[in-house]
Amino acid sequence: MIGFFKKFPEYHKNDFYITGESYGGIYVPTLAYRVALNQSMNLKGFAVGNGVTDNRMDFNSYVHLTYYHGMVGPALWDEALQDCCHGVPIDKCDFYEQISNLTCCKVVNAIYNTLYNSGINPYNVYAECAGGVTQMNQLIRKSKPAWWPLFGQTDGYKVDNDIFCENDTALITYMNTLDVREALYIPSTLPDWDVCSDLKYTTIYKTMATFYKKLTVSGEFRVMVYNGDADMMCNYLGDEWFVDSLGLGRVGYRKRWLYTAADGTQQAGGFRQDYKSNVRYLTVLGAGHMVATDRPRKALEMFASYIKNN
Amino acid sequence: MIGFFKKFPEYHKNDFYITGESYGGIYVPTLAYRVALNQSMNLKGFAVGNGVTDNRMDFNSYVHLTYYHGMVGPALWDEALQDCCHGVPIDKCDFYEQISNLTCCKVVNAIYNTLYNSGINPYNVYAECAGGVTQMNQLIRKSKPAWWPLFGQTDGYKVDNDIFCENDTALITYMNTLDVREALYIPSTLPDWDVCSDLKYTTIYKTMATFYKKLTVSGEFRVMVYNGDADMMCNYLGDEWFVDSLGLGRVGYRKRWLYTAADGTQQAGGFRQDYKSNVRYLTVLGAGHMVATDRPRKALEMFASYIKNN
Numbered sequence: 001m002i003g004f005f006k007k008f009p010e011y012h013k014n015d016f017y018i019t020g021e022s023y024g025g026i027y028v029p030t031l032a033y034r035v036a037l038n039q040s041m042n043l044k045g046f047a048v049g050n051g052v053t054d055n056r057m058d059f060n061s062y063v064h065l066t067y068y069h070g071m072v073g074p075a076l077w078d079e080a081l082q083d084c085c086h087g088v089p090i091d092k093c094d095f096y097e098q099i100s101n102l103t104c105c106k107v108v109n110a111i112y113n114t115l116y117n118s119g120i121n122p123y124n125v126y127a128e129c130a131g132g133v134t135q136m137n138q139l140i141r142k143s144k145p146a147w148w149p150l151f152g153q154t155d156g157y158k159v160d161n162d163i164f165c166e167n168d169t170a171l172i173t174y175m176n177t178l179d180v181r182e183a184l185y186i187p188s189t190l191p192d193w194d195v196c197s198d199l200k201y202t203t204i205y206k207t208m209a210t211f212y213k214k215l216t217v218s219g220e221f222r223v224m225v226y227n228g229d230a231d232m233m234c235n236y237l238g239d240e241w242f243v244d245s246l247g248l249g250r251v252g253y254r255k256r257w258l259y260t261a262a263d264g265t266q267q268a269g270g271f272r273q274d275y276k277s278n279v280r281y282l283t284v285l286g287a288g289h290m291v292a293t294d295r296p297r298k299a300l301e302m303f304a305s306y307i308k309n310n
Numbered sequence: 311m312i313g314f315f316k317k318f319p320e321y322h323k324n325d326f327y328i329t330g331e332s333y334g335g336i337y338v339p340t341l342a343y344r345v346a347l348n349q350s351m352n353l354k355g356f357a358v359g360n361g362v363t364d365n366r367m368d369f370n371s372y373v374h375l376t377y378y379h380g381m382v383g384p385a386l387w388d389e390a391l392q393d394c395c396h397g398v399p400i401d402k403c404d405f406y407e408q409i410s411n412l413t414c415c416k417v418v419n420a421i422y423n424t425l426y427n428s429g430i431n432p433y434n435v436y437a438e439c440a441g442g443v444t445q446m447n448q449l450i451r452k453s454k455p456a457w458w459p460l461f462g463q464t465d466g467y468k469v470d471n472d473i474f475c476e477n478d479t480a481l482i483t484y485m486n487t488l489d490v491r492e493a494l495y496i497p498s499t500l501p502d503w504d505v506c507s508d509l510k511y512t513t514i515y516k517t518m519a520t521f522y523k524k525l526t527v528s529g530e531f532r533v534m535v536y537n538g539d540a541d542m543m544c545n546y547l548g549d550e551w552f553v554d555s556l557g558l559g560r561v562g563y564r565k566r567w568l569y570t571a572a573d574g575t576q577q578a579g580g581f582r583q584d585y586k587s588n589v590r591y592l593t594v595l596g597a598g599h600m601v602a603t604d605r606p607r608k609a610l611e612m613f614a615s616y617i618k619n620n
Contacts, residue, residue: 068378070539070546070593073564073583074554081401089399091391118566119578126436126540126596132575133568229380230436236380244384254383256428258443265442268429273383283380286436 005041017307018046022234022289023196025051029211036215045222045278046215047306050234050289053225053242054207059096061238063111069125069232071114080107115232121165122232124288129165168195212246216277223279224306228287228294229270236283240273248275257282259301269298280306315351327617328356332544332599333506335361339521346525355532355588356525357616360544360599363535363552364517369406371548373421379435379542381424390417425542431475432542434598439475478505522556526587533589534616538597538604539580546593550583558585567592569611579608590616 005012018035020028025048032046052058063080066072072080084104085093098104115122119133174180175193186193205211215221225243227236244250251274259269270283284291284298292299315322328345330338335358342356362368373390376382382390394414395403408414425432429443484490485503496503515521525531535553537546554560561584569579580593594601594608602609 065378068375068547070550070581070595073581074550075560075564089401091400114566118581119568119576120566120595128571128575128577132571132577134576237378240380240384250385253385256424256430258429261438261442265438266429266444267438267442271380271383271428285380285430 001035002038002040012040013042015044015307016042017044019048021049021051021291023052024048025053025208025234025239026205029208029215030205032215032221033211036221043221045224045306047224047226047303048239049225049291050227050231050236051225051239052208052234053239054209054245056094056096056206057241057245058234058238059099060094061235061241062232063095063108064090065232065235065237066111066115071118071120071125071232072111076107076110076114080104080111083107116164121288123164123166123290124228124230124294125232126230126286127165127288127294130167131165163195171195207242209242209246212243216246216248216279219277221278222306222309223277224282225280226282226284226291226302228289228291229283230286230294231289233289240281240283243273243275243279243281246275246279248277248279250275257302257305259298261297269301311345312348312350322350323352325354325617326352327354329359330357331359331361331601333362334358335363335518335544335549336515339518339525340515342525342531343521346531353531355534355616357534357536357613358549359535359601360537360541360546361535361549362518362544363549364519364555366404366406366516367551367555368544368548369409370404371545371551372542373405373418374400375542375545375547376421376425381428381430381435381542382421386417386420386424390414390421393417426474431598433474433476433600434538434540434604435542436540436596437475437598437604440477441475473505481505517552519552519556522553526556526558526589529587531588532616532619533587534592535590536592536594536601536612538599538601539593540596540604541599543599550591550593553583553585553589553591556585556589558587558589560585567612567615569608571607579611 016035018028018032028046028048028051032043035041035043067077067080080095081090081093084095084098084101084107088094095104095108099108119129121127121129172192172194181188181193212223216223225239227234227239229236254271254273256268257270257272258266261267268285270285270287272280272282274280282302284295284302287295287298291302326345328338328342338356338358338361342353345351345353377387377390390405391400391403394405394408394411394417398404405414405418409418429439431437431439482502482504491498491503522533526533535549537544537549539546564581564583566578567580567582568576571577578595580595580597582590582592584590592612594605594612597605597608601612
């Protein structure tokens with residue numbers, strides 16, 4: 001990045017933002033922190049969409065949301081409360097903590113399977129599953145439960161890098177085009193690009209709280225966390241809990257925000273909560289994991305509002 | 311109806327089903343009960359879609375679902391737990407009961423307003439609001455909170471019969487066409503047809519449980535309750551709780567059901583739980599209040615399966 005600004009000094013004084021989605025929830029704040037330390041770049045802020053933020057909150061909210069989106073029936077839910085919560089109220093029940101308990105683990109596994117084995121698109125529960133149920137089940141057989149590493153049982157499970165119910169053929173084809181690889185300076189010795197390719201990766205952070213706190217303490221950087229609210233993978237509730245838990249202090253109440261629909265009418269884009277230190281949290285109504293793909297008009301107005309700081 | 315079968319005796323031995331949506335949740339089982347008592351009609355069962363079933367369950371589930379669909383933020387939710395639940399766990403908290411408490415009432419009112427004043431279509435939270443936010447707000451000013459009669463405060467509130475965010479112009483025009491009125495034997499002395507017209511109506515039943523129990527005790531009639539899961543007005547969760555609370559006994563586990571999408575792939579239609587005494591409960595994934603309008607392919611397969619009893 002430093003090399004880029006050396007090569008193109010005309011961009012040097014421009015406002016500079018870092019944004020990303022999904023696992024970008026890890027990359028974006030960690031990178032933003034590095035960039036912030038370097039005064040030569042004009043960092044103004046960062047934005048994270050449907051991002052990984054905090055393992056515990058992401059996990060617990062996921063269990064709640066599957067039930068409250070009709071994925072889990074009364075029988076399984078009653079079992080979850082009984083086997084995981086042991087009399088602790090559901091809003092305080094820590095499924096993440098209880099997963100090391102085998103009885104609870106089985107119920108949570110069943111909840112995960114309800115979503116992963118039902119042909120539902122976990123990245124947008126109201127969208128179709130690319131290729132249909134048959135295709136999905138093939139992927140599932142290769143997958144491991146996402147929470148499995150929580151208690152160290154990775155043996156016998158191959159990490160599968162396919163994205164459930166999403167058709168990535170066009171993207172993969174594009175990324176492996178010779179012109180694209182050359183334009184991105186990718187050495188020909190490197191293998192083909194793939195979605196979530198098989199990198200050896202070790203989890204370092206279980207929460208991004210420290211980075212957010214470091215980057216928001218001065219109020220110098222503008223931070224936006226946004227979530228398509230139909231995504232179960234990196235769900236809005238966990239991310240909202242996360243932002244709220246930073247203790248920045250809410251500015252006013254959570255309110256709907258508006259956008260202009262294709263027919264010219266004003267429609268609800270979702271909800272927005274502002275926080276002190278230039279932090280804002282937004283939901284994007286009806287969007288899944290890929291907000292800009294699912295709801296481009298809403299995404300455009302949301303980003304424009306962020307850039308214009310209004 | 312008896313007159314119909316007298317006039318058209320050729321239909322007399324046909325299987326006869328009664329179905330309806332929304333407030334049909336009251337009309338359908340009460341009518342089915344009357345018809346069942348008359349052996350001259352060959353009643354086989356009844357189906358209710360996004361129906362009113364039980365005031366308490368519909369109301370409580372509504373409060374939960376608004377939070378778990380991103381309509382209500384952490385601040386308001388915390389207030390709801392504090393002012394309505396008084397230490398009772400959320401899954402056992404009876405908002406319906408607590409509404410007579412003014413502090414709780416204010417919070418629940420705010421929750422209702424979040425949905426009704428946000429430009430969100432409460433009949434399908436992921437659909438647009440016909441006419442946009444401005445239009446919606448005009449309707450809202452005439453409306454009363456749905457729960458207001460619960461504690462007798464109806465004074466000063468005009469019951470508004472408009473349907474939030476739905477454009478009923480075509481329907482109203484059609485129903486008031488002279489040909490249609492004549493075909494339905496509607497006397498010319500009666501006023502124009504309107505959506506939810508201003509009938510003087512007094513609530514008799516707070517729950518339909520008694521009727522469902524009477525109609526299911528013999529196992530003779532086949533009952534289907536189904537809900538588009540994106541509807542907040544007569545939501546799936548309250549209706550699922552209701553069917554579950556009849557104590558019929560679940561048959562097997564709740565499972566996804568499949569349908570064939572436009573592209574020929576098999577997709578998840580939603581979830582299904584069978585009960586003893588020929589009762590089935592289904593959710594329709596991604597459909598709002600009007601299931602057949604929102605998800606016609608799913609609706610067709612669901613009804614076909616019901617009629618064929620498979």
